[in-house]
Amino acid sequence: MDSIKITRETHSKNKTIGGMNLNLRCVVCGKTYGNDVLYTCPACGPEGILDVCYDYEQIQKKFRPEIVAKRPQDIGRYQELLPINGTHQLPPTKIGWTPIFDAAKLASALSVAHLFVKDEGRNPTASFKDRASAVGVAKAQELGFTDIACASTGNAASSLAGAAAAVGLRSTIFVPESAPEPKVMQLLIFGARVVRVKKPATEITAYEAAYDLCTQACERYGWYNRNCAINAYLVEGKKTCGLEIAEQMQTDMPDWVVVSVGDGCTIAGVGKGFAEMQRLGWIAQQPKLLGVQAEGAAPIAKTFFAGGELVPARGDSIAESIAVSKPRNWRKAIHAIRESNGTMIVVTDEEILQAQQLAARLGGVFGEPAGVAGIAGLKKAVAAGVVPSSASVLVVVTGSGLKDISAVRRTLMMPNAIEGEMKALERFLH
Amino acid sequence: MDSIKITRETHSKNKTIGGMNLNLRCVVCGKTYGNDVLYTCPACGPEGILDVCYDYEQIQKKFRPEIVAKRPQDIGRYQELLPINGTHQLPPTKIGWTPIFDAAKLASALSVAHLFVKDEGRNPTASFKDRASAVGVAKAQELGFTDIACASTGNAASSLAGAAAAVGLRSTIFVPESAPEPKVMQLLIFGARVVRVKKPATEITAYEAAYDLCTQACERYGWYNRNCAINAYLVEGKKTCGLEIAEQMQTDMPDWVVVSVGDGCTIAGVGKGFAEMQRLGWIAQQPKLLGVQAEGAAPIAKTFFAGGELVPARGDSIAESIAVSKPRNWRKAIHAIRESNGTMIVVTDEEILQAQQLAARLGGVFGEPAGVAGIAGLKKAVAAGVVPSSASVLVVVTGSGLKDISAVRRTLMMPNAIEGEMKALERFLH
Numbered sequence: 051m052d053s054i055k056i057t058r059e060t061h062s063k064n065k066t067i068g069g070m071n072l073n074l075r076c077v078v079c080g081k082t083y084g085n086d087v088l089y090t091c092p093a094c095g096p097e098g099i100l101d102v103c104y105d106y107e108q109i110q111k112k113f114r115p116e117i118v119a120k121r122p123q124d125i126g127r128y129q130e131l132l133p134i135n136g137t138h139q140l141p142p143t144k145i146g147w148t149p150i151f152d153a154a155k156l157a158s159a160l161s162v163a164h165l166f167v168k169d170e171g172r173n174p175t176a177s178f179k180d181r182a183s184a185v186g187v188a189k190a191q192e193l194g195f196t197d198i199a200c201a202s203t204g205n206a207a208s209s210l211a212g213a214a215a216a217v218g219l220r221s222t223i224f225v226p227e228s229a230p231e232p233k234v235m236q237l238l239i240f241g242a243r244v245v246r247v248k249k250p251a252t253e254i255t256a257y258e259a260a261y262d263l264c265t266q267a268c269e270r271y272g273w274y275n276r277n278c279a280i281n282a283y284l285v286e287g288k289k290t291c292g293l294e295i296a297e298q299m300q301t302d303m304p305d306w307v308v309v310s311v312g313d314g315c316t317i318a319g320v321g322k323g324f325a326e327m328q329r330l331g332w333i334a335q336q337p338k339l340l341g342v343q344a345e346g347a348a349p350i351a352k353t354f355f356a357g358g359e360l361v362p363a364r365g366d367s368i369a370e371s372i373a374v375s376k377p378r379n380w381r382k383a384i385h386a387i388r389e390s391n392g393t394m395i396v397v398t399d400e401e402i403l404q405a406q407q408l409a410a411r412l413g414g415v416f417g418e419p420a421g422v423a424g425i426a427g428l429k430k431a432v433a434a435g436v437v438p439s440s441a442s443v444l445v446v447v448t449g450s451g452l453k454d455i456s457a458v459r460r461t462l463m464m465p466n467a468i469e470g471e472m473k474a475l476e477r478f479l480h
Numbered sequence: 481m482d483s484i485k486i487t488r489e490t491h492s493k494n495k496t497i498g499g500m501n502l503n504l505r506c507v508v509c510g511k512t513y514g515n516d517v518l519y520t521c522p523a524c525g526p527e528g529i530l531d532v533c534y535d536y537e538q539i540q541k542k543f544r545p546e547i548v549a550k551r552p553q554d555i556g557r558y559q560e561l562l563p564i565n566g567t568h569q570l571p572p573t574k575i576g577w578t579p580i581f582d583a584a585k586l587a588s589a590l591s592v593a594h595l596f597v598k599d600e601g602r603n604p605t606a607s608f609k610d611r612a613s614a615v616g617v618a619k620a621q622e623l624g625f626t627d628i629a630c631a632s633t634g635n636a637a638s639s640l641a642g643a644a645a646a647v648g649l650r651s652t653i654f655v656p657e658s659a660p661e662p663k664v665m666q667l668l669i670f671g672a673r674v675v676r677v678k679k680p681a682t683e684i685t686a687y688e689a690a691y692d693l694c695t696q697a698c699e700r701y702g703w704y705n706r707n708c709a710i711n712a713y714l715v716e717g718k719k720t721c722g723l724e725i726a727e728q729m730q731t732d733m734p735d736w737v738v739v740s741v742g743d744g745c746t747i748a749g750v751g752k753g754f755a756e757m758q759r760l761g762w763i764a765q766q767p768k769l770l771g772v773q774a775e776g777a778a779p780i781a782k783t784f785f786a787g788g789e790l791v792p793a794r795g796d797s798i799a800e801s802i803a804v805s806k807p808r809n810w811r812k813a814i815h816a817i818r819e820s821n822g823t824m825i826v827v828t829d830e831e832i833l834q835a836q837q838l839a840a841r842l843g844g845v846f847g848e849p850a851g852v853a854g855i856a857g858l859k860k861a862v863a864a865g866v867v868p869s870s871a872s873v874l875v876v877v878t879g880s881g882l883k884d885i886s887a888v889r890r891t892l893m894m895p896n897a898i899e900g901e902m903k904a905l906e907r908f909l910h
Contacts, residue, residue, distance in 0.1 A: 123579070142581045143599075143844045149553070149574035155648060169574075172602050174844060176882060216844025218585060227897040235885045238892045241841035245908060246897040259900030266902055411671035414573045414604060414646025452606060452882040455665045462668045467657040467676040470689030472696055478675060 072133055074100040074282055077381045088193075089280040099379060100282035102133045110330050118297065123147040125181055125290040131326060132185060133286050139188040141216035143174040146181055146290050150298050150444065155412040157443075160429050164442040166304060168295060169415055171450030175212040175236075177205035177371075177421075178291060178316060178448040183213040183276065185287030190219055190274035197222065197273040201257070201264040203229040204371050205449050210276050211240035222273065224264040226256030232454065278315045279378035285319040292323020295444060296333045304337050304444040306437055310423035311341040311394070312372030314350055314383030316448065321386025337444070339392035340437065341383065342427030344402065344420075347373045350380045351394040354387065368399040368457050371420035371449060393436060397426040403461050405429065406451065416451040424448075502563055504530035504712055507811045518623075519710040529809060530712035532563045540760050548727065553577040555611055555720040561756060562615060563716050569618040571646035573604040576611055576720050580728050580874065585842040587873075590859050594872040596734060598725060599845055601880030605642040605666075607635035607801075607851075608721065608746060608878040613643040613706065615717030620649055620704035627652065627703040631687070631694040633659040634801050635879050640706050641670035652703065654694040656686030662884065708745045709808035715749045722753020725874060726763045734767050734874040736867055740853035741771040741824070742802030744780050744813030746878065751816025767874070769822035770867065771813065772857025774832065774850075777803045780810045781824040784817065798829040798887050801850035801879060823866060827856040833891050835859065839877065846881040854878075 073082045076091035076098045083091070083100065091098025113130045121127035125146035126137035134140070150168045157165035173180040183206070190198045200210050201224040214221035221242040225234065227249065237244050247263055249256035261277070268275040278284045295307065307324075309317040317339060324336040343351045344367035353360045365375030377383070387394060397405075402419050405426035410416045417425075424445045431437040451458065468474040503512045506521035506528045513521070513530065521528025543560045551557035555576035556567035564570070580598045587595035603610035613636070620628045630640050631654040644651035651672040655664065657679065667674050677693055679686035691707070698705040708714045725737065737754075739747040747769060754766040773781045774797035783790045795805030807813070817824060827835075832849045835856035840846045847855075854875045861867040881888065898904040 141844055142583070144579035144581050144602075147579075149577075151572045151574050153572070169604070172574075172604075174599070174602075175846070176606075176880070212840075212844050212846070215841050231889075231894060232885050234894055235888045235892060236846070236882070239837065239840045239846055239881065239888050240844070241837075243909075244895055245905065246895055247900045248897050250900050256900075263900045263902070263905060267905055270902065407669065407671075410642075410669045411645050414571055414642050414670070416605070416642070416666070416669055450606070450882065451669065452666070452880065455662050458665045458669050459661075462665060464661060464664055465674055465676055467678050470677045470680050470686075470693045472693070472700065475675065475693060475697060479673075 073103040075103050077101055089275065089282070096280065099280070099382065101382065102282055102286050104131060106326070106329050113330060115297070115300070115332060125184060125287065128290055128293050131289070131293065133283050134185060134188045135192055139191045139217065140184050141174070141187060141213045143212070143216045145173055145184045146294060148172045148294070150295070153413040156408065156425070159408060159412050160425070161432050161439050162428070162437065162443050163440050164304070166299070166444040167413055167415055168291070168444060168446045170291070170446060170448050171415070171417060171421065175205070175208045176450035176453060177209060178288070178446070179205040179209035180213065181290050182206070182278065182284040182287040183209035185283050186210065186274070186276040186281065187213045187217045187219055189283045191217060193274065195272070195274035196220060197271065198276050199223065199264050199268055199273045200276040201225070201261040203233055203257070206276070206278070208233070208236045208453070211237045211242035214242070215240040222267065224260035226260050228256060230454070236453065278313055285315045285322065285379070285382065288316055288319025289323040289326070291446060292320040293327060296324060296327035299444070300332065303333050304442040306340055306392070306441055306443045307337045308340040308342060308424040308428050308443060308445040310369070310372050310420050310427070310448055311343050311350055311383060312347065312374040312420065313377045314379035317341050318379055318382035318386045320446065321390055325389060336390045339387045339390040340427060340431055341387050341392065341394040342423050343394065343396050344369045344372055344423060345396050345398045347375060348396045349375070350377055350383055351396050353380060354384050354394045368460070369402050369419035369423050371418065372423060395427045395431050395436065397423060397430055401426040401430065403457060406457065407461065409447065415447055417447040418449045418451045418453060419457045421447045421449040421451065503533040505533050507531055519705065519712070526710065529710070529812065531812065532712055532716050534561060536756070536759050543760060545727070545730070545762060555614060555717065558720055558723050561719070561723065563713050564615060564618045565622055569621045569647065570614050571604070571617060571643045573642070573646045575603055575614045576724060578602045578724070580725070583843040586838065586855070589838060589842050590855070591862050591869050592858070592867065592873050593870050594734070596729070596874040597843055597845055598721070598874060598876045600721070600876060600878050601845070601847060601851065605635070605638045606880035606883060607639060608718070608876070609635040609639035610643065611720050612636070612708065612714035612717040613639035615713050616640065616704070616706040616711065617643045617647045617649055619713045621647060623704065625702070625704040626650060627701065628706050629653065629694050629698055629703045630706040631655070631691040633663055633687070636706070636708070638663070638666045638883070641667045641672035644672070645670040652697065654690035656690050658686060660884070666883065708743055715745045715752065715809070715812065718746055718749025719753040719756070721876060722750040723757060726754060726757035729874070730762065733763050734872040736770055736822070736871055736873045737767045738770040738772060738854040738858050738873060738875040740799070740802050740850050740857070740878055741773050741780055741813060742777065742804040742850065743807045744809035747771050748809055748812035748816045750876065751820055755819060766820045769817045769820040770857060770861055771817050771822065771824040772853050773824065773826050774799045774802055774853060775826050775828045777805060778826045779805070780807055780813055781826050783810060784814050784824045798890070799832050799849035799853050801848065802853060825857045825861050825864070825866065827853060827860055831856040831860065833887060836881065836887065837891065845877055847877040848879045848881045848883060849887045851877045851879040851881070
């Protein structure tokens with residue numbers, strides 16, 4: 051990874067953040083900064099997302115398996131690889147250290163030799179995003195903020211609401227007016243202040259209006275902005291998923307790791323975790339990354355194959371969490387996939403819904419559509435000969451299906467009610 | 481615990497279940513049986529719930545902290561204390577080993593010295609019941625069943641659907657016709673066959689009709705019956721929560737452990753786990769159990785204080801999972817609470833809803849109403865002087881709030897939508 055090389059070259063330029071030795075490197079121009087830059091690259095503007103660089107030679111001295119093995123089981127165990135000053139400001143709710151299990155029946159159905167599922171629905175607010183929000187709230191406290199905000203209707207929002215509550219920050223969350231009531235309730239229960247934003251008369255969507263208002267409010271009121279599109283630290287939280295897979299599977303690393311892709315920063319984070327664990331000698335080589343996008347929202351896959359700059363696409367998919375029309379972290383995503391010698395694949399909504407049932411019925415895991423898109427992608431990749439049947443594969447199921455069951459309604463129907471007697475049951479069963 | 485004494489006295493009478501050395505002892509008449517009894521005591525009928533007894537002297541030889549510490553992190557790590565022949569037939573989905581975390585802000589709000597939360601919503605289907613269903617499906621396979629059934633609308637049902645799917649058993653779940661669609665969808669996604677039963681013209685409820693039809697169907701079709709009211713093995717799965725707390729907190733055991741109480745077998749299981757860990761020398765003494773019932777469904781608390789036989793009560797509470805009018809495991813529950821020198825307390829629905837918000841806003845954990853009833857009970861018990869402010873307390877949050885957000889709707893309202901401009905935001909915030 052470039053960030054690794056850069057670290058060594060620019061170590062002397064480091065500035066410290068609360069005692070931390072860190073550089074922030076622009077993914078567009080490559081320029082490095084210290085902690086005096088709060089969000090994106092001053093030279094490149096919003097496109098210039100920063101990447102956190104570490105001093106791996108220093109880290110390697112104390113970051114060893116036998117030491118880490120004795121630590122608490124949450125993302126704080128990777129403290130040397132987090133851009134925060136100690137773990138005391140992370141939420142105490144035990145984020146991360148989600149289980150990996152062997153899904154043998156699912157492996158048979160998908161025709162791969164071994165299939166492991168990492169169930170990110172087992173995080174405190176039931177998605178992968180808890181990892182990012184944990185780092186976000188820790189960083190906010192470290193920088194002296196009392197408020198934190200984001201624009202989201204989904205897992206980023208609920209994870210922020212939960213993490214902020216757990217550490218005692220006030221959270222404000224901007225959502226489009228059309229956000230479904232159950233999702234808003236999941237924010238309100240944690241005490242988040244929810245701002246529902248109407249669609250303006252102009253061409254921009256209600257979500258974009260919510261995003262813009264969030265940005266303005268953070269500037270005006272001095273709130274910390276937890277939006278992955280600009281905040282470099284969040285992907286460091288996501289990275290812990292890759293670190294964990296490497297630690298949990300160490301001697302038995304899969305050949306492929308499958309991750310659904312929306313904005314791009316989830317797969318970028320997982321890939322960065324693997325790159326670091328290889329750099330630090332924990333694993334011999336990185337697994338290949340298979341990035342899976344939904345057909346109606348596949349601009350990163352398109353750019354991955356066609357090259358050039360990203361062209362925004364439609365953002366329509368039943369897999370809402372990855373239905374991103376204009377992903378901001380596409381450079382980091384493509385970089386991570388290429389570095390791993392992996393590839394990308396695109397799946398239809400119908401394939402995602404089938405995968406949701408497959409995962410539940412053969413794997414015992416109920417994932418949200420975006421959470422199981424990886425399984426749909428793996429199925430297609432095996433059929434297409436991209437992933438060989440002899441492969442050992444791990445799929446990251448990124449979020450729980452319990453948050454929004456509307457997708458399930460599209461494929462399943464309530465059975466008819468019967469009288470409470472055996473005759474009626476006989477008829478029902480046969 | 482009586483079961484411990486009985487084991488040693490009757491060891492010679494043991495019959496083996498798939499190589500296992502087990503007794504089943506009736507909680508009413510005290511008679512012990514081997515594995516030739518499938519459900520309740522033949523002498524006492526449905527009241528005669530059986531309790532599984534183990535040979536603790538034998539177990540103690542190899543069940544030691546340093547050995548167990550190296551085992552996989554799920555309920556299978558307690559294999560010597562489970563009534564199953566090996567762990568290979570448990571679901572692979574990593575049931576149990578849920579995190580315990582220090583909830584300092586909640587402790588302050590509740591005026592106790594230390595408060596720990598054990599978040600059972602972090603199980604595969606997001607509730608404590610996964611522990612019981614895991615043992616249920618393992619036992620079903622061991623006994624040669626291909627089908628398993630239960631009557632439930634709640635966590636028992638979804639946990640059974642998930643666990644059965646994970647091991648490849650067919651599940652049939654009987655629900656009252658009125659069961660809400662989201663809960664039915666959570667069963668269907670796992671491939672469970674859902675039988676919706678109409679309320680009959682007689683006095684019995686639709687749930688009772690579903691329960692009766694389930695019992696008849698199990699007999700007629702040869703399905704294994706996963707109903708805690710008759711199945712002695714399920715509480716052994718629930719017990720693992722107590723075993724885990726003892727292992728996870730070993731040197732720092734809390735003074736009190738708080739559990740919400742419906743049928744009674746959850747607190748009985750947790751208590752049995754503590755009793756066993758004390759018997760085996762892992763902990764010096766058992767924590768006191770605080771059993772919390774909802775005002776509209778508090779027959780066990782009433783019997784706990786008044787003595788005598790249980791009198792069925794109303795079964796009305798917003799905390800549906802504990803809204804049991806005629807609990808079947810009340811003897812085991814009261815026995816466990818008394819053995820621990822604990823007590824019981826009753827809370828209103830309003831107190832439960834307040835506790836739900838408190839847990840989310842100060843603890844960062846979103847529990848279902850029954851899941852957080854323990855927090856309501858603890859608050860009341862501290863105010864009443866039953867639990868001293870100097871106490872160290874652990875509350876088991878038994879299930880996730882994501883499964884059914886209807887309770888949240890009773891206390892929280894959607895905010896009004898605003899225009900996407902700072903002026904509108906200013907007005908909204910102030």
